[in-house]
Amino acid sequence: MGHLTLTGIGKDYDGVEVSRDIDLSIEDGEFVVFVGPSGCGKSTLLRMIAGLEEISRGEMCLDGERLNETPPQERDIGMVFQSYALYPHMTVAENMAFGLKLAHADKAEIKQRVEAAAHTLQLSPLLDRRPKALSGGQRQRVAIGRTLVKQPRVFLFDEPLSNLDASLRVEMRVQLAELHRRLGATMVYVTHDQVEAMTLADRIVLLSSGRIAQVGAPLTLYHFPESLEVAAFIGSPRINTLPVTVIDPGKRRTGVRLPNGETLPVAVDGSRLTEGDTATLGIRAEDFVTPDTADALLQGRLGVAERLGYETLAHIDVDGVEGTVTQRLDRLACLEPRQALTLGLSGEQCHLFDAEGQACPRQVEIPGIAR
Amino acid sequence: MNQYQLTKLAKRVGFYALIAVVMVYAIFPFYYAVITSLKPSSDLFRVDFWLSTVDFGNYVQIFTQKSFVRAILNSIIVSLSVVFIALLLGITASYALGRVRFRGRTTVMLVILGVSMFPQVAVLSGLFEVIRGLGLYNNPAGLILSYTIFTLPFTVWVLTTFMKQLPMELEEAAIMDGATPWVTITKVFLPLMWPAMATTGLLAFIAAWNEFLFALTFTLTDDQRTVPVAIALISGGSQHELPWGPIMAASVTVTVPLVILVMIFQRRIVSGLTAGAVKG
Numbered sequence A: 001m002g003h004l005t006l007t008g009i010g011k012d013y014d015g016v017e018v019s020r021d022i023d024l025s026i027e028d029g030e031f032v033v034f035v036g037p038s039g040c041g042k043s044t045l046l047r048m049i050a051g052l053e054e055i056s057r058g059e060m061c062l063d064g065e066r067l068n069e070t071p072p073q074e075r076d077i078g079m080v081f082q083s084y085a086l087y088p089h090m091t092v093a094e095n096m097a098f099g100l101k102l103a104h105a106d107k108a109e110i111k112q113r114v115e116a117a118a119h120t121l122q123l124s125p126l127l128d129r130r131p132k133a134l135s136g137g138q139r140q141r142v143a144i145g146r147t148l149v150k151q152p153r154v155f156l157f158d159e160p161l162s163n164l165d166a167s168l169r170v171e172m173r174v175q176l177a178e179l180h181r182r183l184g185a186t187m188v189y190v191t192h193d194q195v196e197a198m199t200l201a202d203r204i205v206l207l208s209s210g211r212i213a214q215v216g217a218p219l220t221l222y223h224f225p226e227s228l229e230v231a232a233f234i235g236s237p238r239i240n241t242l243p244v245t246v247i248d249p250g251k252r253r254t255g256v257r258l259p260n261g262e263t264l265p266v267a268v269d270g271s272r273l274t275e276g277d278t279a280t281l282g283i284r285a286e287d288f289v290t291p292d293t294a295d296a297l298l299q300g301r302l303g304v305a306e307r308l309g310y311e312t313l314a315h316i317d318v319d320g321v322e323g324t325v326t327q328r329l330d331r332l333a334c335l336e337p338r339q340a341l342t343l344g345l346s347g348e349q350c351h352l353f354d355a356e357g358q359a360c361p362r363q364v365e366i367p368g369i370a371r
Numbered sequence B: 001m002n003q004y005q006l007t008k009l010a011k012r013v014g015f016y017a018l019i020a021v022v023m024v025y026a027i028f029p030f031y032y033a034v035i036t037s038l039k040p041s042s043d044l045f046r047v048d049f050w051l052s053t054v055d056f057g058n059y060v061q062i063f064t065q066k067s068f069v070r071a072i073l074n075s076i077i078v079s080l081s082v083v084f085i086a087l088l089l090g091i092t093a094s095y096a097l098g099r100v101r102f103r104g105r106t107t108v109m110l111v112i113l114g115v116s117m118f119p120q121v122a123v124l125s126g127l128f129e130v131i132r133g134l135g136l137y138n139n140p141a142g143l144i145l146s147y148t149i150f151t152l153p154f155t156v157w158v159l160t161t162f163m164k165q166l167p168m169e170l171e172e173a174a175i176m177d178g179a180t181p182w183v184t185i186t187k188v189f190l191p192l193m194w195p196a197m198a199t200t201g202l203l204a205f206i207a208a209w210n211e212f213l214f215a216l217t218f219t220l221t222d223d224q225r226t227v228p229v230a231i232a233l234i235s236g237g238s239q240h241e242l243p244w245g246p247i248m249a250a251s252v253t254v255t256v257p258l259v260i261l262v263m264i265f266q267r268r269i270v271s272g273l274t275a276g277a278v279k280g
Helices: A042-050 A092-102 A107-120 A136-148 A166-183 A194-200 A218-223 A228-233 B003-037 B057-064 B066-099 B105-115 B120-133 B140-165 B168-176 B181-192 B194-210 B213-218 B227-232 B244-275
Strands: A004-013 A016-026 A031-035 A057-062 A077-080 A154-158 A186-191 A203-208 A211-216 A240-248 A254-257 A263-266 A278-283 A296-307 A312-318 A325-329 A340-345 A351-353
Touching (some): A016 A042, A016 A211, A042 A077, A042 A154, A077 B168, A136 A166, A203 A228, A211 A228, A228 A278, A240 A325, A312 A340, B057 B244, B120 B213, B140 B213, B181 B194, B213 B227
Parallel strands (some): A031 A186, A077 A154
Antiparallel strands (some): A004 A016, A296 A340
């Protein structure tokens, strides 16, 4: 079992609060990803769970047992480090066996567990090598293997893929997902890479300046962000934002005035807004519609077109909007430099955030995605 | 041959000439000691740069003296003990100073550095009282104690810089594996710190092996003396005769082990000394 609960967790460093009011319940077998910009406290939170940092406030329990004062090695929690932290003078097998040896496990048992872990991670032919004779991906697998042999109730990963090159990262990502499926163990994973978060997580915990901004399934965070911060962090390219004025707050539809004077009925519950408020309209790059089905139009000129092969990203200068608006287009879209473009907005596809950055709840149903 | 090639040649010749000068400057005294030690005493004052005959009489003479052999043994015991104690205390101290966060860490480091700056003479009388108070006068243990005082600051400093460079995650991984600080030091850090330990250990050994002032002050009888003092006290037939032959033979005898040690560890010394300075 590996049911981890955090209640009111907080962390101070010499009086500076780096983490606060973390309430989270992680189910047994769940893959939870902590994600957020650097300095948001995600690594600190992970290290508190591991026991490498003291918990200043709150309570942490594993299967109902309080662990705040338990030293790291007795927590039954394993951690994989960003820099792998392999012991350079030991072979792969010795690296994996070190913890078990210190725990005075039976020799035959150690051998059997190391071999099983090596088999799982395809490390069997490398058991007698030293870390320096391994590639980055292999080192990463040894680091995972070292945790695996201890058969902990909870696995912690601290940005495990950030030292790998791009193609290897994709490969290791798939292997990690596969490993989680096979072991069915509770895993907590820290990353600043939203792609890793989206692809691996059962649930994403988005942290921002030391507190939880939103918890939910990856697609829930993508389609129903609770704040502008979440909307901006999840999704690439970044969500487009336009300053708008509220003209008709409503329960099902909220009318807003765009910078160019057009009005758009956004499908959100804006009843707590008042007429004349400034707000932020959010629209993702792929959510623009064709002009004939649009509720409102924006005129602009093409700035830069990025052709990525599988899609084209058009960065468009729109009149009355600071910065550029990004539209995701077909991979073969025909674009001329400085071409005039019309962007179609649909009220169903847009997000609306109040002046504090809190989202107005969207009034649309998306099949298969829970709120 | 044109102008360019000539200058190039001249530069090259000048370079090697300079190297030759430096080599002669550094090696000649030692070379002359070796030569002198291999001459019979009758030839002693004839200036010779090459050896015409080899005579081991001086070596036979010093090694038949029981007090000299005893002095070598004393030196070995004292130096090895100093190295062992300095490394043991140095490693544990450097773990505390390099890895454990505590109030006043910098102050401790500066005090350690400050201690090593006092000249030996300044602490001689005080140390003499300490050693007499501990009942270690005329005892190799007294020398071990006093040498360790002077070796430890350097050892701690070098090992601490080295320890600080070892990645923090390595220690954390060991903690997650259930290692106590002692296990972390011995099983994880020690194997990685061999270059630094070889360097500091060797320098501590050389310092203890060559030390003269304390050895002269804190010992009284022949059978407690170390080699440098024993050499200085080798006397000739009368008080007007300095027995240069045996003195040179003794000096060469005690220097050669050091030279061999340095040659064995020279790579490590370089990597150990620079390891603290540049990341690599």
